Structures are given as C-alpha cells and as structure tokens.
Amino acid sequence: MRAALTFWRIATLGVSFLVLSALVYMFVGDFGGKKADARLEALKAVLQFGLVTSGGGLLLAYLNKRRDNELRLAAERQRQVEQDTANRLADQQRDNARRADLRELxxxxxxxxxxxKIVKRQMRAQLLRTDSTSERDLAPPFNVRVDAFERAMEALLNAQIAAEEVRDRISVRDDLIKPEQIHRVxxxxxxxxRYFHDVYQDYERCLVIRRDDTYSIGPSCGNLINFLTAKGTPTDLEDTVALELEQQFxxxxxxxRDLVQRHNALARIEELRxxxxxxxxYxxxxxxCFALAADELRSATRQALVANS
Structure with missing residues (x-):
C-alpha cells in the first residue's frame, strides 16, 4: 500500500516536471511567424494535461487513503469484536467457577x-436401656458403652471442626458472596x-462419669442431654422468655420467610441467651442454623445466575 502511494507521488512529481519543462521550452523556443498562437495553444494543451494528470493523481491518492482508513477501521472493529468475545468467555468462565465454588461450599x-446428625442417631442407638424402656420414656442418666461413646465423641469433634473450616473458608471468599452475606453465614x-463444641466440652471437662466399661451421662451434662433428647426449645425458662424464644425459632x-428476617430471628435468639x-x-x-447458612449460599448462587443472564 505504501509502495503504491510512493509511486503516485513520483508520477505526480514527474508530470509536474514535464509541465514546467514544456512551459520553459514554449516561452524560450522559436516557433516562427506564428509563434504567439503556437505558444497559446501549447500552453492550453500543457495546462489541460497537467490539470488532468494532477487531478487524477490527487483523486487516486484520496481514494487510496480512504480505502486505507476503511481497512484500518474494519481491522479495529474486528479486533474489538474478538476482544469482546474473549472478555465474555472469561466472564462466563469466572461465573461458572464462582457457582462451582458456591456449590462445593x-x-x-x-x-x-x-x-x-449421624453422631446423634448412632449415640442414641447405643444408649443402654432396659427392655421396658421406650423411646418416649428415655431420661437421664444415660449409659453408653465406652467404645461406642468415644467413637461418637471423636466423630462429633471431627464434624464440628469441619463446620468451622467451612465457616473460615467463607470468611475469605468475598469474591463469591457479598460482605453482608458473609457476615450472616x-x-x-x-x-x-459452637453448640456442638459445647456438647463435646461436656465430655472434655470430664462431666461424663465412667464406670467400668460404660459412661454415665447425668444431669451435669446439660449439653449432651440436650443433644440426645431435645425436640424443641427449652421450657424451663421464664414464661416471657420461653414464649419469645419459641416465636423467634x-x-x-x-x-x-425472607432470609433477612430469619437472620434477625437468630440474632434475637442469641440475645435471649x-x-x-x-x-x-440449643x-x-x-x-x-446450618439450614439457614445453606439457604444463604443458595441465594448467592441464584443471584450469580441472574447477574450472568
């Protein structure tokens, strides 16, 4: 393209040189008796040739420049389209990775x-009872074989630590969910x-009494008893406190209910402690609380889908 433009510049300069040479020769040369008329006609021819040649060269140069601009703009548009496509693909990949991380959590x-929940069910199944004791009539003190109880406590500790690890991972994933959602989760x-930590502490603090090959879970193990038997909020509180606790629960x-309302209820339950x-x-x-945290993460996943649609 640049070679073509250079050629037409040289051609224009050559034509201009010829026109100037012709003009010099016309005024200096000897044409005889009709010298003036010959010079006039020659001048007209030279000027016409020069105008046509110069005008054509300028027009062709303009067309070439316009074509170059169109090609450049087309190339820029193509590069922009490719860049936009690459950006969309990158955004889609990030969104897919974000949703996958949320699902993993x-x-x-x-x-x-x-x-x-498995720990609770397994421990209840291992409670030693008489033939006449029904599920409804279970009451402390509870007796559990040593090996079964220690396995249950180890499983409880591992599950509680796993829950805390999920909580800690969520704390640093502000790329996945909003700060206010992180706070609520x-x-x-x-x-x-912390509830399951409290349950484990009844064992850790030796509140559970070992007798030969069994552990006895007595009234001093309030958290363990609640873990094994509670089906609702406690009723041994003041009437007004018990009523509000039940309402918030x-x-x-x-x-x-809206997630914010449920989180507000949890905050009030904490205050009632x-x-x-x-x-x-309890x-x-x-x-x-586990269900609420999972619902919050599902809500964040849905929000990510809507934002990407």
Missing part, C-alpha cells in the same frame, strides 16, 4: 451437618459449630 456444609455457622425455621441463667445454646436452633 454448600455440599461441604451439608456433609458436616449430616455427620453431626458466619453468624449462623458460629452458633451451630418459628421464624428462623420457616423457609417461607443472656436471659438464660446457664447461657445455653440443638434445634443449631440445626436450623
């Missing part, structure tokens, strides 16, 4: 929660993980 959270998981476990002389946490609340 939900799976890990659900796995930790299931492990905790952490608060829910903290309650759940109903909001917490209600899937039809201050009105419990023993400042206990299994039914801890169980719903």
């Amino acid at each position: 939900i799976i890990e959270l659900g796995d930790a929660h299931r492990r905790l 952490r608060r829910a998981l903290r309650y759940g993980a 109903f909001v917490l476990k209600n899937d039809d 201050g009105k419990d002389p023993e400042r206990r946490r 299994r039914v609340v801890a169980t719903e």
Whole structure:
C-alpha cells in the first residue's frame, strides 16, 4: 500500500516536471511567424494535461487513503469484536467457577451437618436401656458403652471442626458472596459449630462419669442431654422468655420467610441467651442454623445466575 502511494507521488512529481519543462521550452523556443498562437495553444494543451494528470493523481491518492482508513477501521472493529468475545468467555468462565465454588461450599456444609446428625442417631442407638424402656420414656442418666461413646465423641469433634473450616473458608471468599452475606453465614455457622463444641466440652471437662466399661451421662451434662433428647426449645425458662424464644425459632425455621428476617430471628435468639441463667445454646436452633447458612449460599448462587443472564 505504501509502495503504491510512493509511486503516485513520483508520477505526480514527474508530470509536474514535464509541465514546467514544456512551459520553459514554449516561452524560450522559436516557433516562427506564428509563434504567439503556437505558444497559446501549447500552453492550453500543457495546462489541460497537467490539470488532468494532477487531478487524477490527487483523486487516486484520496481514494487510496480512504480505502486505507476503511481497512484500518474494519481491522479495529474486528479486533474489538474478538476482544469482546474473549472478555465474555472469561466472564462466563469466572461465573461458572464462582457457582462451582458456591456449590462445593454448600455440599461441604451439608456433609458436616449430616455427620453431626449421624453422631446423634448412632449415640442414641447405643444408649443402654432396659427392655421396658421406650423411646418416649428415655431420661437421664444415660449409659453408653465406652467404645461406642468415644467413637461418637471423636466423630462429633471431627464434624464440628469441619463446620468451622467451612465457616473460615467463607470468611475469605468475598469474591463469591457479598460482605453482608458473609457476615450472616458466619453468624449462623458460629452458633451451630459452637453448640456442638459445647456438647463435646461436656465430655472434655470430664462431666461424663465412667464406670467400668460404660459412661454415665447425668444431669451435669446439660449439653449432651440436650443433644440426645431435645425436640424443641427449652421450657424451663421464664414464661416471657420461653414464649419469645419459641416465636423467634418459628421464624428462623420457616423457609417461607425472607432470609433477612430469619437472620434477625437468630440474632434475637442469641440475645435471649443472656436471659438464660446457664447461657445455653440449643440443638434445634443449631440445626436450623446450618439450614439457614445453606439457604444463604443458595441465594448467592441464584443471584450469580441472574447477574450472568
């Protein structure tokens, strides 16, 4: 392209040189008696040739330049299209990775929660009872074989640590969910993980009494007893506190309620611990905390899908 433009510049200069030479020769040369008329006609011819040649050269140079601009703009548009396509693909890959990470966290959270429920069921199944003792009539003290109880405590500790690890991982994943969602999920998981930590501490603090090949879980093991038997919020609180606790628990476990309302209910339940002389946490609340945290992560996944659509 540049070679073509150079050629036409040289051609234009050559034509201009010829025109100037012709003009010099016309005025200097001797044409005889009709010298003036010959010079006039020659001048006209030279000027016409020069105008046509110069005008054609300029027109061709303009067309070449215009074509070059169009080609350059087309190339820029193509590069922009390719860049936009690459950006969309990169955004899509990031969104896919983000949703995959969120799903992985939900799976890990659900796995930790299931492990905790399995511990409870296995331990209840290992309670030593008389033939006449029904499930409804179970009451402390509970007796459990040493090997079964220690296995259950080890599984409980591992599941509780797994839940805390999920909580800690979520804390640094502000690339996945919003800061306010991180705060809410952490608060829910903290309650759940701390409850099971409290249960393990009854064993760790030697509140469980060992007699030969069995452990006895007596009234001093309030958290373990709650873990094994509780089916609702406690009823041994002041009437007003017990009533509000039950109301807030109903909001917490209600899937039809807004997530913010459920988190607010959990915050109020935490405040009501201050009105419990023993400042206990409760299994039914801890169980719903795991469900609430999982629902929050599912909501973040749906938000990511909507943002990407």
